[in-house]
Structure formats: C-alpha cells, structure tokens
Amino acid sequence: MAATLPIHYRANTPKVVYEAFEDETVLINLDSGNYFSFSGSGALIWDCIVRGDSVGSVIENLQQHFGGSNGIAPAVEDFVRELVEENLIVEITSEPAKASEEVARQRMTLDRFERPALQKYTDMQDLLLLDPIHEVDETGWPHALLPNPSTKQVE
Amino acid sequence: MIGCFSGPKRPTAAQNIAGPADYFERVLAVAAAACECSEAVTKSIHIGGGKRATIHFCDSALENLLFPAVAHQELSEEKIETNFKILACDSAHSGIPMWSPPWTNQDYVSSGDIVRYNNEGFCAFFQLGILRLYDVNRRIGLWWTRDYTQLPLHERAAPFLILFHWCHALGGDSSFLIHAAAIGSEDRGAVLLAGRGGSGKSTTALASLLDDTWSYLADDYCVVRAGAERPTVHSLYCSAKLDAKTLAAFPALSRRVSLYEIGREPGGKIGFDLYRSFPESFRRELPLRAMVLPRVSKENNNEGQPRFTRVGSGAAARALAPSTLFQLPGVGANNFRMIAALTNRIPSFQLALGGEPALVPRFLQQFMQGLGRSMKPG
Numbered sequence: 001m002a003a004t005l006p007i008h009y010r011a012n013t014p015k016v017v018y019e020a021f022e023d024e025t026v027l028i029n030l031d032s033g034n035y036f037s038f039s040g041s042g043a044l045i046w047d048c049i050v051r052g053d054s055v056g057s058v059i060e061n062l063q064q065h066f067g068g069s070n071g072i073a074p075a076v077e078d079f080v081r082e083l084v085e086e087n088l089i090v091e092i093t094s095e096p097a098k099a100s101e102e103v104a105r106q107r108m109t110l111d112r113f114e115r116p117a118l119q120k121y122t123d124m125q126d127l128l129l130l131d132p133i134h135e136v137d138e139t140g141w142p143h144a145l146l147p148n149p150s151t152k153q154v155e
Numbered sequence: 156m157i158g159c160f161s162g163p164k165r166p167t168a169a170q171n172i173a174g175p176a177d178y179f180e181r182v183l184a185v186a187a188a189a190c191e192c193s194e195a196v197t198k199s200i201h202i203g204g205g206k207r208a209t210i211h212f213c214d215s216a217l218e219n220l221l222f223p224a225v226a227h228q229e230l231s232e233e234k235i236e237t238n239f240k241i242l243a244c245d246s247a248h249s250g251i252p253m254w255s256p257p258w259t260n261q262d263y264v265s266s267g268d269i270v271r272y273n274n275e276g277f278c279a280f281f282q283l284g285i286l287r288l289y290d291v292n293r294r295i296g297l298w299w300t301r302d303y304t305q306l307p308l309h310e311r312a313a314p315f316l317i318l319f320h321w322c323h324a325l326g327g328d329s330s331f332l333i334h335a336a337a338i339g340s341e342d343r344g345a346v347l348l349a350g351r352g353g354s355g356k357s358t359t360a361l362a363s364l365l366d367d368t369w370s371y372l373a374d375d376y377c378v379v380r381a382g383a384e385r386p387t388v389h390s391l392y393c394s395a396k397l398d399a400k401t402l403a404a405f406p407a408l409s410r411r412v413s414l415y416e417i418g419r420e421p422g423g424k425i426g427f428d429l430y431r432s433f434p435e436s437f438r439r440e441l442p443l444r445a446m447v448l449p450r451v452s453k454e455n456n457n458e459g460q461p462r463f464t465r466v467g468s469g470a471a472a473r474a475l476a477p478s479t480l481f482q483l484p485g486v487g488a489n490n491f492r493m494i495a496a497l498t499n500r501i502p503s504f505q506l507a508l509g510g511e512p513a514l515v516p517r518f519l520q521q522f523m524q525g526l527g528r529s530m531k532p533g
Contacts, residue, residue, distance in 0.1 A: 013488065014487065014488060017480070017487045017488045017491045018491075019472065019476075019491055019492065019494075019495040021467065021468045021469035021472060021495065021498070021499070022467065022468060022469070022499075023467035023468065023469045023470070024467065024469035024470075025469070026469055026472050026473055026476065028476060028477055028480055028487070028491065030480065030481070030484070030487050031264070033481060035473065035476075035477045037469060037473060039469075121473070121477070123351055124351070124477045124478060124481050136260060139252075139253070139255050140255035140256045141253075141255070141256060141281075141284075141286075141301065142260070142263075142281065142284070143284070
C-alpha cells in the first residue's frame with residue numbers, strides 16, 4: 001500500500017452528501033440508495049481526507065498524535081479502501097489546497113485510536129426501485145406503470 | 156370528455172429544443188392552454204412555512220382527484236397573493252398533446268431526476284407516469300400526465316409533492332419538506348415522528364386522531380420552518396394510506412374514515428381523507444419541540460408501556476434524512492444540511508412501542524409533559 005499513500009481523495013459529491021454530527025458522521029449515496037455512518041477515528045480520518053490530506057499524511061499525523069504505529073496504517077488503509085469501494089470518495093489527480101497543521105491538530109481530539117468501522121445501511125434501496133424506467137411509447141414518454149404490489153411502498 | 160382546445164391532436168416531436176428553459180416554455184404554453192379553457196378550475200392553498208400556492212387544474216375532474224388531499228389548506232380569501240403557481244393538466248381529457256421529451260431514456264436517473272434538465276434555474280422529474288417541471292426564478296410548476304384516470308394512489312394522497320418540495324427547498328428561506336408524521340397540541344407543541352415504513356410513525360399519528368388531547372398535522376410529509384426563532388412544523392396533506400392491518404387495529408378510526416375514501420392501490424392500501432373525518436383534530440402549524448423515532452419492539456414487555464431513550468443528532472438524522480432525500484430529489488446536499496441543523500436544535504428520542512398502539516398517544520403526552528423545560532431551547 002506504500003505506493004498509494006500519497007494519493008488524495010475527495011468526497012464523491014454531488015452523488016454523495018454528508019454531514020458531521022457531534023456523535024457521528026452520516027453519508028448518503030444518492031445513486032446507490034445506501035447510507036453510512038461512522039464515529040470516532042472514522043470521522044477523524046474522513047474529515048482529514050475530504051479536507052485535502054493524503055492518506056500517507058493522515059497515517060503519519062495519527063501515528064504522531066497517538067504514539068507508535070499500533071496498527072494505525074493498515075486500519076486507515078482498510079477504511080479508505082472501503083470508502084472507495086462504496087464510491088464515497090474518488091481519487092483526485094491534482095494536489096488539493098491542504099488543510100493547515102493547526103487545523104489538523106485541532107481535529108485530533110480523540111483520547112485513543114480505535115479501528116474505524118464503516119456502518120452500512122441498505123434499507124432504503126427499494127425507494128429507488130419505485131418506478132424503474134422501461135419502454136417508451138411513440139411519443140417518447142415512458143409507460144405509466146401501476147405500482148408493483150411486491151415493491152415496498154412508502155408508509 | 157375532451158377539453159376545449161382545438162389545436163393539433165397528435166403528439167408533438169421535441170425537435171431543436173435548446174435546453175431546460177426552452178423546453179419549459181413549450182410545456183408552459185401547452186399547460187396554459189389547457190388551464191385557460193372554460194372547464195378549468197383554480198384553487199389557492201397554504202403549503203406550509205408561510206407560503207401559498209395557486210393551482211390551476213385543467214378541469215374539475217382532475218381537481219376532484221387531487222384537491223381533496225390539500226383541501227384543509229384552502230385559502231378562504233379571494234384574490235389573495237400567492238408565492239407559487241402550478242398548472243396541472245393531462246392530454247387525454249384536455250385534448251392537448253404534450254411535447255415529447257427532449258431527453259433520452261438514459262437521462263433518467265434512478266430517483267426520477269432527468270440529467271441535463273436540472274440546473275440552477277429549472278428542475279425536471281418524471282416518475283410513475285407524471286412529469287413535473289419547475290422554474291425556480293418565476294416559481295411556476297408544471298404537472299402533466301397522459302391520462303389522469305390512471306393516477307397512482309400515491310399521487311392522489313400526496314399531490315404535487317415534488318413541486319412543493321422544490322418551492323420550499325429552492326425558495327431561499329428556511330422552510331423545507333420532510334418525510335415524517337407530526338402531532339402536537341397548543342400547550343405542548345409538536346413532535347415529529349420519523350422512521351422508515353413499518354416503524355410505527357403513521358400508526359402513532361393515526362392513534363392521536365382518536366385522542367382528543369392531541370392535534371394532528373401530518374401522517375407522511377410535513378413542512379418544517381427553521382428560522383432564527385423556534386422551529387415550527389406545518390401541515391401539508393390531510394390524507395392517509397392505510398392497510399388492512401392498520402384498519403383492523405383501529406376499528407373506531409376505520410368506521411369514521413371509511414366514509415371518505417379517495418382511492419385504492421390494487422391489492423394494497425386504501426387512501427382516506429382524514430380532514431373530512433376529523434376536522435376538529437387538524438392544526439395548520441405548531442412549534443416543534445422534539446423528534447421521536449418509533450420502533451416496533453418485540454422485546455418491550457413493560458406491560459405494553461412504550462419506552463423512550465434519548466438518541467444523538469446523528470441517529471435522528473439517519474432516521475429522517477435518507478427517506479426524505481430519496482423521495483424528494485434534486486437538492487440533496489441542501490436538504491441534508493437543513494435536516495442536520497434541525498436535528499442539532501431539537502432533542503430526539505427513540506420510542507420502543509409496546510403492544511397497544513391506541514395507548515401510545517397518552518404515554519407520549521406524559522413523556523412530553525415530563526420533558527418540560529429540560530429540552531433544548533429552540
């Protein structure tokens with residue numbers, strides 16, 4: 001993974017929207033119908049990455065702050081890999097405007113590093129399947145479909 | 156019946172259309188022709204958050220299909236100024252053909268948005284056979300379907316939902332539409348009930364109709380206005396879609412609403428006009444005090460008594476934001492930001508529902524009274 005460490009990512013907006021709360025960060029992938037949350041170390045890593053830190057510098061800063069390696073590098077790499085696989089972040093080729101060291105230090109408010117966990121929720125996917133576009137008629141408009149009783153309806 | 160239009164009867168190919176503004180003008184001309192004939196009907200309503208809309212229906216049959224779900228919001232004053240105009244028509248009854256879509260099948264995204272036809276000035280959405288277009292600057296919404304006799308129950312129970320959503324979310328102020336139920340009272344204020352289908356929010360809201368200490372604002376969708384002062388919640392629709400299980404659980408409710416059915420899904424839910432059944436229970440607006448996330452709990456054997464647990468603002472946003480954003484597309488980031496600000500302002504609680512849904516409003520009332528001054532100031 002060492003060769004990938006200088007890589008920078010950005011949040012996959014506008015397909016992905018996200019908000020940070022006091023207790024967790026929540027992300028919604030508007031394309032896939034899935035939504036996600038993480039807290040603690042995950043929220044810290046996300047914050048650093050979407051503000052322009054490379055994966056390598058995130059690891060370095062975490063190791064410096066929490067002391068020693070303690071599995072920080074593989075935990076961050078695995079977490080970033082998951083974020084990429086879920087299309088929550090995308091790689092960028094040019095180096096972004098980097099957050100200042102002061103900002104980075106202010107974000108390091110955790111007492112200890114815990115392996116980040118990406119919580120995934122899939123219970124909204126059916127809403128995206130409410131009206132799949134099928135054939136169009138001679139006017140160009142899709143046929144109006146009566147709701148399929150097997151498709152989940154909004155309460 | 157064919158309307159008064161005497162123009163061409165064949166569908167019109169959309170050639171040389173220069174983009175969203177051009178297409179909007181063409182569709183607007185069609186809708187205006189349909190809504191200016193002698194059979195057209197005009198109504199003005201409150202749509203929450205201090206906003207008012209004028210709706211032009213191409214004929215009274217379309218009005219009879221869609222207006223009952225917002226009839227409790229009708230403006231009594233004549234010729235009052237409104238913030239938003241909607242023109243609603245079909246082709247089968249107005250006799251006016253619609254312009255063919257200038258986009259391709261591949262331009263529809265899964266939520267119903269239409270790629271290339273959503274920008275800062277215009278919004279476009281097609282789902283369940285209904286086209287909605289919105290001019291953000293002029294605040295004009297267009298609603299068209301081929302044949303209004305084929306409308307799904309969802310549209311009859313929540314007509315113009317996407318247009319109302321755009322009017323609020325893109326209005327430049329602090330009102331926005333959410334997927335949640337809302338009940339309350341003049342002295343306690345209102346509580347939002349949020350959660351996915353089957354969580355018990357609609358059941359709790361419906362149970363409040365049978366408890367005269369509660370007022371009813373919404374079963375499915377409501378408007379929140381979150382300005383500098385305490386946030387308020389506003390009613391939008393007076394309809395509810397109920398399944399056989401819910402009707403069986405509330406026989407008293409079933410008896411009253413069955414007089415005012417507005418439509419049925421084949422083999423599924425039945426839509427009812429709740430306002431005509433319970434006019435005394437409706438409130439147009441109340442201060443918002445808390446959010447409750449109901450959850451049907453098999454483990455809760457506390458003699459049927461519901462159990463409340465405080466949850467963080469992130470958990471509250473997870474219950475409210477995804478179902479809102481997936482149903483009300485086009486302005487996801489902005490809506491999520493407003494929902495996040497709301498969940499940071501009001502306290503949220505998970506409610507583990509006990510065995511008897513009819514008792515929930517009474518326990519919720521006791522809980523709200525107990526909260527008293529301990530709640531965050533708005």
